[in-house]
Amino acid sequence: MKKRAKQLSFLKNVVKLAIIMAVFIAAAVSAAQGKLRESEPILRVKIGGMHQKISIALPGGGEILNHKGRKIRTIRGKSGFTWAIGSGKRKKRVEHLNETLTFAGRKNQVTLNGKIYRGRMLVKFTNTGAIAVNHVGIEDYLRGVVGSEMGSMSPAESLKAQTVIARTYAYANRGKHGSEGADVCDSTHCQVYQGILAERESINKAVDGTRGIIMISEGKPIQALYHATCGGMTSDNDKVFGGTACSYLRRVICPFCKDSAHFRWVKTLNLNEFKSAMAKENIHFNHLIDLGYESPGLMDRVDKVFLVTDKGEFSVKGTTFRRLFDLKSTTFTLGNRKNVKAVISAAAVIKPESEPDNDRVQIVLAGMGETATDGPAQLIIQTAKGLKRVTRPETGWQTVVCRQISEIEPADSVLLSRNEMTRSSASGQIEKIEIFGRGYGHQVGLCQSGAIELGKRNWSYRQILPFYYSNVALRQLGY
Ligand SMILES: [Zn+2]
Numbered sequence: 001m002k003k004r005a006k007q008l009s010f011l012k013n014v015v016k017l018a019i020i021m022a023v024f025i026a027a028a029v030s031a032a033q034g035k036l037r038e039s040e041p042i043l044r045v046k047i048g049g050m051h052q053k054i055s056i057a058l059p060g061g062g063e064i065l066n067h068k069g070r071k072i073r074t075i076r077g078k079s080g081f082t083w084a085i086g087s088g089k090r091k092k093r094v095e096h097l098n099e100t101l102t103f104a105g106r107k108n109q110v111t112l113n114g115k116i117y118r119g120r121m122l123v124k125f126t127n128t129g130a131i132a133v134n135h136v137g138i139e140d141y142l143r144g145v146v147g148s149e150m151g152s153m154s155p156a157e158s159l160k161a162q163t164v165i166a167r168t169y170a171y172a173n174r175g176k177h178g179s180e181g182a183d184v185c186d187s188t189h190c191q192v193y194q195g196i197l198a199e200r201e202s203i204n205k206a207v208d209g210t211r212g213i214i215m216i217s218e219g220k221p222i223q224a225l226y227h228a229t230c231g232g233m234t235s236d237n238d239k240v241f242g243g244t245a246c247s248y249l250r251r252v253i254c255p256f257c258k259d260s261a262h263f264r265w266v267k268t269l270n271l272n273e274f275k276s277a278m279a280k281e282n283i284h285f286n287h288l289i290d291l292g293y294e295s296p297g298l299m300d301r302v303d304k305v306f307l308v309t310d311k312g313e314f315s316v317k318g319t320t321f322r323r324l325f326d327l328k329s330t331t332f333t334l335g336n337r338k339n340v341k342a343v344i345s346a347a348a349v350i351k352p353e354s355e356p357d358n359d360r361v362q363i364v365l366a367g368m369g370e371t372a373t374d375g376p377a378q379l380i381i382q383t384a385k386g387l388k389r390v391t392r393p394e395t396g397w398q399t400v401v402c403r404q405i406s407e408i409e410p411a412d413s414v415l416l417s418r419n420e421m422t423r424s425s426a427s428g429q430i431e432k433i434e435i436f437g438r439g440y441g442h443q444v445g446l447c448q449s450g451a452i453e454l455g456k457r458n459w460s461y462r463q464i465l466p467f468y469y470s471n472v473a474l475r476q477l478g479y
């Protein structure tokens, strides 16, 4: 009996020790995790605009802190915080006027007006409304962003490319909403951020798989612009937005988006639609005699559209023309179907059949030397068609990120002659306008349809990104 009791007490001690050790290990692990979370940079994201009403809940409870970080209220379980601004004649006293309160949940989660976010919520109360700013770890922020910018069903490497773009955007635009106490906002003005509801497993993997990685040029995070579909080639930033040319936002040929629904598009307008849209620009006429446009090339960016009418000649900017008719892009051509077919086949450079030689275009080499004999005689290179053995060309290795061209065939001005438009047989005036275009979006930077196709072809994000952004480097931030 005695022996048994001794054994039991020994066992008890072993169990006690195991429990103590388990608690110790758990504490050490959570301390390490806590440290990890602390060192991850915090991004301040403005949620919505001026809120007239605020309703906040802290799942699992938490506390409200004042601007000095002192606890002013504990929130338990399902209780919450509500606030509304007085309106109309019975203007009430604004509660918490000019105060900023911090809502900190025990689970590091907070619900604002029914939407749940990671991190904390800071709310500033003013007499015109409340400004809510979510303080969230940058990696947690990305979990709620990437799925809104690219479908979560996209290939894993394409999602990683989009994640690096979103992270780079966040770093490059810190303080963009500084006057509102935020870095970025949650709308298309910056990047659409939907919080926890938008999180998906595939997105989380892309975020974890690229943790801390951004694109830099000359030591700074780049302005990583992207668009839905380029339609055969992207555009230089300065040609689209004006301003100075950016070394990494150069035109590249992208044949990879040709299966996209927006690769080519057609829009037909009748004369009445055309007239009423032009009236918004203060252009009034009865008869449209001729229509022409100015563009650097065929089916390239349209800078200006010219109208010859019975009330005189007018012109509108290509970007205005796009907005007036809700066109997918400013790269289009005007004319009748038959004529446009001939025009497009003449523009061989953007014909889908003219897809550049994959093996040549997709080679990414850097710093292989200055002369023709520098560097190794052979290289194994990752191409879209798999690994390829390539011998040194006679001209030597070059730094090739992708084929870049500054402009396609120059054509100062294209004025279509009378018989190229659909005209009324009686009056000879234009009665139907057909617009043929390529691509969707501003066409600067990465083409998402192309990036998705490249992901399907097993390109890694480290290959996809330098294809669209010239001369950039990836940097791993240390957290
Ligand atoms: Zn914004």
Ligand SMILES: [Zn+2]
Residues within 6 Å of the ligand: 229, 230, 231, 232, 233, 254, 255, 256, 257, 447, 449, 450
């Ligand atoms: Zn493309």
